[in-house]
Amino acid sequence: xxxxxxxxxxxxxxENNIGLLNRISAIFQRRHMNIESLNTSPSEIDGxxxxxxxxxxxxxxMKKIQGQIEKQVEVIKAYYHTEEEIIYQESCIFKMRSNLxxxxxxxxxxxxxxxxxxxxxxxxxxxxxxxxxxxxxxxxHRELTVFGIMQFTRSGRIAVTKDEMKISTMLKALQH
Amino acid sequence: xxxxxxxxxxxxxxxxxxxxSGSEAVIKCLLAEGVDILYGYPGGAIMPxxxxxxxxxxxxxxxxxxxxxxxxxxxQGYARISGKVGVCMATSGPxxxxxxxxxxxxxxxxxxxxxxxxxxxxxxLGSDAFQETDIVGISTPVTKWNCQVTKAxxxxxxxxxxxxxxxxxxxxxxxxxxxxxxxxxxxxxxxEKCKGIRSYKPVPDTDENSLKAxxxxxxNAKKPLVVWGQGVxxxxxxxxxxxxxxxxxxxxxxxxxxxxxIPTSHPLNVGMVGMxxxxxxxxxxxxxxxxxxxxxxxxxxxxxxxxxxxxxxxxIHFDIDPAEIDKxxxxxxxxxxxxxxxxxxxxxLLNENSHNDWHQKFKDLYKIEYEKxxxxxxxxTKEGLTMAEVLKEINIQTKGDAAIxxxxxxxxMTACRYAEFNKTKSNITSGGLGTMGFALPAAIGAKMAAxxxxxxxxxxxxxxxxxxxxxxxxxxQKVPVKIVVLNNEFLGxxxxxxxxxxxxxxxxxxxxxxxxxxxxxxxxIEAQKVTERKDLKAAVKExxxxxxxxxxxxxxxxxxxxxxxxxTGASVSDIRLE
Numbered sequence: 001x002x003x004x005x006x007x008x009x010x011x012x013x014x015e016n017n018i019g020l021l022n023r024i025s026a027i028f029q030r031r032h033m034n035i036e037s038l039n040t041s042p043s044e045i046d047g048x049x050x051x052x053x054x055x056x057x058x059x060x061x062m063k064k065i066q067g068q069i070e071k072q073v074e075v076i077k078a079y080y081h082t083e084e085e086i087i088y089q090e091s092c093i094f095k096m097r098s099n100l101x102x103x104x105x106x107x108x109x110x111x112x113x114x115x116x117x118x119x120x121x122x123x124x125x126x127x128x129x130x131x132x133x134x135x136x137x138x139x140x141h142r143e144l145t146v147f148g149i150m151q152f153t154r155s156g157r158i159a160v161t162k163d164e165m166k167i168s169t170m171l172k173a174l175q176h
Numbered sequence: 177x178x179x180x181x182x183x184x185x186x187x188x189x190x191x192x193x194x195x196x197s198g199s200e201a202v203i204k205c206l207l208a209e210g211v212d213i214l215y216g217y218p219g220g221a222i223m224p225x226x227x228x229x230x231x232x233x234x235x236x237x238x239x240x241x242x243x244x245x246x247x248x249x250x251x252q253g254y255a256r257i258s259g260k261v262g263v264c265m266a267t268s269g270p271x272x273x274x275x276x277x278x279x280x281x282x283x284x285x286x287x288x289x290x291x292x293x294x295x296x297x298x299x300x301l302g303s304d305a306f307q308e309t310d311i312v313g314i315s316t317p318v319t320k321w322n323c324q325v326t327k328a329x330x331x332x333x334x335x336x337x338x339x340x341x342x343x344x345x346x347x348x349x350x351x352x353x354x355x356x357x358x359x360x361x362x363x364x365x366x367x368e369k370c371k372g373i374r375s376y377k378p379v380p381d382t383d384e385n386s387l388k389a390x391x392x393x394x395x396n397a398k399k400p401l402v403v404w405g406q407g408v409x410x411x412x413x414x415x416x417x418x419x420x421x422x423x424x425x426x427x428x429x430x431x432x433x434x435x436x437x438i439p440t441s442h443p444l445n446v447g448m449v450g451m452x453x454x455x456x457x458x459x460x461x462x463x464x465x466x467x468x469x470x471x472x473x474x475x476x477x478x479x480x481x482x483x484x485x486x487x488x489x490x491x492i493h494f495d496i497d498p499a500e501i502d503k504x505x506x507x508x509x510x511x512x513x514x515x516x517x518x519x520x521x522x523x524x525l526l527n528e529n530s531h532n533d534w535h536q537k538f539k540d541l542y543k544i545e546y547e548k549x550x551x552x553x554x555x556x557t558k559e560g561l562t563m564a565e566v567l568k569e570i571n572i573q574t575k576g577d578a579a580i581x582x583x584x585x586x587x588x589m590t591a592c593r594y595a596e597f598n599k600t601k602s603n604i605t606s607g608g609l610g611t612m613g614f615a616l617p618a619a620i621g622a623k624m625a626a627x628x629x630x631x632x633x634x635x636x637x638x639x640x641x642x643x644x645x646x647x648x649x650x651x652x653q654k655v656p657v658k659i660v661v662l663n664n665e666f667l668g669x670x671x672x673x674x675x676x677x678x679x680x681x682x683x684x685x686x687x688x689x690x691x692x693x694x695x696x697x698x699x700x701i702e703a704q705k706v707t708e709r710k711d712l713k714a715a716v717k718e719x720x721x722x723x724x725x726x727x728x729x730x731x732x733x734x735x736x737x738x739x740x741x742x743x744t745g746a747s748v749s750d751i752r753l754e
Contacts, residue, residue: 074373
C-alpha cells in the first residue's frame with residue numbers, strides 16, 4: 001500500500017443527530033489530520049445525512065479512518081474515493097466593487113470565459129458565483145485578485161461517485 | 177430523535193402508559209434494564225432524580241461514593257466481574273467532568289457502563305450558568321455513544337438505546353445528559369427495550385471462508401501461538417476457547433485483560449505477553465509460524481516495536497470490531513464476529529495436535545526466566561520483602577479463587593504475573609488507560625456485584641492515595657473488600673524507568689507517606705502493617721479471615737524492579753531479564 005499522501009473524498013451516510021459532526025471531526029483531530037473541506041447535507045435517502053470530507057492522507061491511514069468512522073453508532077456507512085472515481089463540484093462567491101465592471105473590461109471576459117455567473121449588481125458592489133473543480137476556482141481567484149476582492153468565500157466539496165453506491169439497497173433492506 | 181426511528185428500533189414491551197416525571201422515568205428505565213446498584217454523587221442539577229431514588233430505595237441501591245471518579249471505577253469493577261452494565265450518576269459541571277477519567281478507562285478497556293449526568297435547565301444551556309459544562313462535547317471522544325435529553329419524553333428511548341449500545345457488540349461507556357427541566361417535566365411513560373439500531377451493527381457477520389482459511393493455517397502450523405485478550409471474556413467464550421486450544425494443542429498467552437479466561441494452571445497457558453510479560457511467549461512471538469490473536473488489539477505494550485513484531489508469522493486475527501483489523505498489525509486472515517460463535521465454528525475445522533517439541537521451547541525459556549527472575553521474586557534470599565511473595569501468600573490463602581483488583585504500576589505487573597486464577601473475570605485492572613486510583617473504587621464495585629467472592633485489592637502507595645477517599649464508601653456501605661498496599665515509598669514504575677533510562681535521577685517519585693494504618697482505622701477498618709517476612713503469612717491470614725473490610729500495608733523493598741522488561745521501542749524478542 002502506498003505510503004504517499006493522496007487526496008481522498010470521504011462520503012459518510014449518517015443519522016441526522018446532534019453531536020455527530022463533533023464525533024466525526026474528532027476522529028481526524030485525534031490523529032492530527034487536517035480536514036481540507038467538509039460539507040454536510042441531506043442525501044438521496046430521506047432522513048439520512050451525508051458528510052463529504054476531503055483529506056490528504058495515505059491509503060493505509062484512510063482505511064483505518066474509515067473503520068473508525070463506521071464504528072460510530074450513528075454512522076450508516078462510510079466510503080472513500082480518489083479524484084478519478086468521483087464527479088465533484090466546489091462553489092465560490094466573490095464580492096467586488098461595481099465600478100470595476102465598467103472600468104475594467106477584462107473582468108467581463110473573465111466572468112464569461114470561466115463560466116461564472118453574476119448573482120447581483122448594485123451601485124456599490126456586484127457578486128460573482130462560480131461552481132466547478134478546485135483548479136477552476138483557483139484560476140478565477142487568481143485572475144480576480146489583481147482587481148481587488150472585497151470578500152471571497154468557498155464551499156466544501158460535494159461529490160457523487162461514478163460507480164453505484166450500495167447504500168440505498170442496504171438501507172432498503174434495513175427498513176423492511 | 178425521530179419518531180419513525182423509534183418505531184423501527186424498539187419492540188413493544190409495555191402496552192400501557194403512565195403519567196410520571198422525567199426523573200421517575202429515569203428510575204423506571206433503570207429498573208426495566210435490571211439495574212440494582214448504581215454509584216453516584218448528588219448535586220443541584222440531578223436532585224430531582226435523587227429525590228425519586230429516595231422513594232425507590234427498596235428497589236435500587238444507590239452507593240454514595242466520595243468522588244465521582246470513584247463512582248465510575250466502582251461501576252467498572254461491577255461490570256468487569258459480573259459482565260453486566262455498570263451504572264453511575266453525577267450532577268452537572270464538576271460532577272460530570274469528574275467522570276471523564278473513568279469513562280475514558282471504560283472506553284479503552286471495552287467496559288459496558290451507562291453514565292447519567294444532570295444538566296442545567298434547557299433555557300440556560302450555553303449561558304455559562306452555574307455548574308454548566310458541555311459534558312456531551314467533552315465526553316464525545318471517550319464514549320461509545322452519548323446524548324443530551326432536554327424533554328422528558330426523550331428519556332425512555334435514550335435509556336433503551338444507552339443500555340443496548342453499552343452492552344452489545346464491543347461494549348463501552350455511554351453517557352446521557354439530562355437537563356433539569358426534563359427531570360421535572362411530566363409525560364406519558366412507556367418503556368420499550370431497544371432491539372436494534374439501523375446504523376449500528378454490533379456483531380459483524382462471520383465469513384465462512386475466513387474461518388476455513390484460519391483453520392487451514394492452524395492445521396498446517398508447526399509452531400502456532402495463540403495470544404488472547406479480553407474478547408474471550410467479554411464474549412463469554414471461555415469454554416469454546418479452551419476447547420479450541422486443547423484440540424489443536426496450541427501454547428496460549430494472554431494480554432493483561434485476557435488473564436483468567438482460562439485457569440493460570442492450565443497446561444497450555446504459557447503466560448503473559450507484553451512489556452512485563454513472561455519471557456517465553458514474548459521471545460517466541462518472533463519464532464512462531466502462525467500467530468492467532470483472539471479478542472485482543474495489538475496494543476503497543478503488547479507488541480513492542482511493530483517493525484520487528486512476529487514478521488516471520490502468518491497472522492490470524494479474531495475480533496468483533498472491524499476497525500481493529502490491520503490497525504496495528506497486518507493480518508493474513510481476519511475472522512470477524514463474536515468470539516463465542518467464531519470459536520465454536522472453528523473447532524470442528526481443526527485437527528487434533530500436540531506440538532510437543534514446540535511446547536518444549538516454552539518450557540526451556542520458562543526455566544531461564546525462573547532462574548533469573550521468578551526464583552528471586554517468589555523465594556527471595558535478600559532481606560527486603562518482594563511484591564511477588566505477597567502475591568504468592570495471597571494465592572495460597574485464597575486458593576486462587578480470589579478476584580484480584582489491581583491498580584497501576586509495578587504492583588500491577590507483579591499481580592498480573594503472579595496471581596493465580598481459577599475463575600474467569602478475576603483479573604480486574606486498568607489495562608489500556610493505566611489509571612492510577614482505579615483499584616480501590618473498582619474493588620468496591622466488584623465486591624458488591626459478587627458478594628460471595630473474595631475480592632482482594634492490590635495497590636501501590638501512589639495509586640492508593642489517588643482515590644483513598646473511597647475508604648469512606650467502604651466504611652459507610654460496609655463493603656468487605658481486602659485492601660493490600662504494597663508500599664515502597666516510591667512511584668515505583670516511574671522510579672524504575674528513572675533508574676534504567678534516566679541515570680537514577682529520581683525526579684518527584686519519592687513519596688513521604690502518612691500512617692496508612694491510622695487512616696484505615698479512622699474509617700473503622702481493621703488494619704495492620706507488615707515490615708518483616710516472618711509476619712506476612714499470619715497477616716494475610718488475618719486479612720482473609722476477617723469478615724469485614726481489612727487493610728494490610730506491606731513494606732516492600734524500596735528499589736525493587738519488575739522484570740522481564742521490553743524497553744520502549746525494542747522488539748518483543750529483545751526482552752530483558754535483568
